[in-house]
Amino acid sequence: MNQVMVRPEVEQFQAYVPGLSIDEIKEKYGLSTVIKLASNENPLGVSPVVQERIRAASSFSFRYAQAGTPALCRALAAHLHVPQNCLVVGNGSDEIIDLLLRVVARPGVDNIVAFDPCFSIYKLQTRLCGLEFRQTGLHTDFSFALDKLLDLVDEHTALVFITNPDNPSGYACAAQDLVALAHKLPQKTLLVVDEAYIDFASPLEHYSMLPQVSRLSNVVLLRTFSKMYGLAGLRLGYGIMPDWLADFVLRVKLPFSVNVLAEQAGLAALQDEIFIAETLRVVTQGRAWLTQELTALGCEVYSSQANFLMFKPPMDAALLFSTLLAQGVIIRPLASYGLPDKLRVSIGNAEENQIFLDKTQEIIREYHHSHP
Template identity: 60%
Template sequence: MSENFSPFIREEVKSFKPYSPGLGIDEIKHKYGLSRVIKMASNENPLGVSPVVQETITRNSGLAFRYPGANNPELCRAVAGHLELDPACIVCGNGSDELIDLLIRMLLVPGRDNIVAFDPCFSIYRLQARLSGVEFRQAKLNPDFSFNLKELLKLVDANTRVVFLTNPDNPSGYAAPASELDRFASQLPHGCCLVVDEAYIDFAMPREHYSMLSFFKNDSNLVVLRTFSKMHALAGLRLGYAILPVILADYMRRIRLPFSVNILAEKAGQAALKDSDFTRESLSIITRGRKFLSVELENLGCSVYPSQANFIMFQPPVNAGHIFQELLKRGVIIRPLDSYGFSHLLRVSIGTREENETLIKYMQEIIG
């Protein structure tokens, strides 16, 4: 009987391929009979959740029966204070994914408007565009994975409503100077937004050289996305925010589901913004680990791409698929990039010192 519904499913849904997450720790433990698995595949903070945030969640757990405030005003004020912006510009969401979806549905008319992005890009841009029935155009990155903004601009026309850029980019870790992106934004036609996804901006050095926030007040067509998943280690609580022109923020609040950010995530986010010791230590761990892995991987004959993120992309001197499988057998999960179209490349998240050293030890064994 359920097959009777098939003719009524939208064509965009019938051919839909869902987002493909990285492998899970329990999955690999079970498959290979391992007692310990190191996950270095999903760009998570290797330090785990801050003790300050853990204590905040525990202290507020009794509030779980309450609905959060509509549009999370306390969290929006906290974010605005942290960034020295007007709270009217801030909209919080159930991860950046929700905000990306809302932007597309708010700004684009199916069958008329289009979105422009690089190839490859964060797959959620493409998936949500397709689900919304919106044309999705892509320009190739330069061979070194830097941004070919001239080619990107060629795809923009009068019906382009959004250009998506991830900076620093995933999976390469490349980051473009904010001044370049500001010039690009000034070339976009009226009614077209430049949406810069800064999920990894906290790991770029110096951050002010790469972040678009310094241009936000002057660029009327700029939207900046941020997340609590990376630096603040709250990936499991699903929390992000958008920084938008006031008029766009107002409309987004109108269409956003009223309680998409739960009350514990809201409290955790506020605590995370105050925990400067944790963010300072996280940045130190990532910076030192990024340098260590880059040097050691190069010593093993790998071609390592420069990164301003909390991960490294590299090409091993032997088959990448072989490296990936052999690491799995030893209990280390990294990310193959077949889904991006790069079967010869691998991506590894920066771990703790012990995790990084373990990875290199196993890589030495495998490469020989």
């Protein structure tokens, strides 16, 4: 039994459930090869250019990083055409989400608004901060019900979270609709647009709020190096926000949360145009191919602007998931998102996509045989 005091928010806290790991599944099912298409990681792995930079930087690991990650902020400012003092780099965009909540919202007073389903970290960190979390559903096709979202907002709404393109559906909303939403919010409410998957959306200028963000006083954009740049394990993400807010966030952020290897990897990744182009090609082709093939198997596939697909299989989704798992293919069940009849699969490389599809086809066929 607890002998010491624990905050009630902590006692009731339900930990984030990550995608299953390859090692866990190898051990559990005695498999020698397992493929993971569960966490929307880069299908090409880590770029060779970035690997080389990490090797070269490793001898500096005994040094503390420079607080505030100024070299990467400078490079990002030039790359994105935004002022440097609007940038905060963090230990993944998860850290920026957590910091924004703690900097802006008052425990026990303010509320946070998001769609249901949404990326679970928004809800978890909101609860941990002692804040009310308000949610409203999406349209049945998973497009954004922005009016319903606005209905939840009041003078105590500190932040509104929107993921664009959305996770887990892959749906993307036009940037101009989000700009219109930002204008309708109360002056003190921040709109946080999480663009973790924006690099995979096309045409980019139709979906990304980047060109407008500097002119909007109540918008924060979140970006990550975990997807397009292949650095999920190094933990690197950033926020683009009004300069006064960036100043507050940087004051409270732990100074060395971005380590020296992550910063160097980020600098190299930004310049690695060949890897970016190849990632985009593999994801775009894989997404179109898997959409077509899953549809042919009788799955309902949702149109996606991200590096994953959400689909409803023509059989019990939990059974398809667990059968694939036992055969060494990890995808993502969506029961924890409140979508028990749907699954999410990350776009892999051509070989991974083929293995996933062959096994899925076999399992669905077998299911139809035994359920005529």
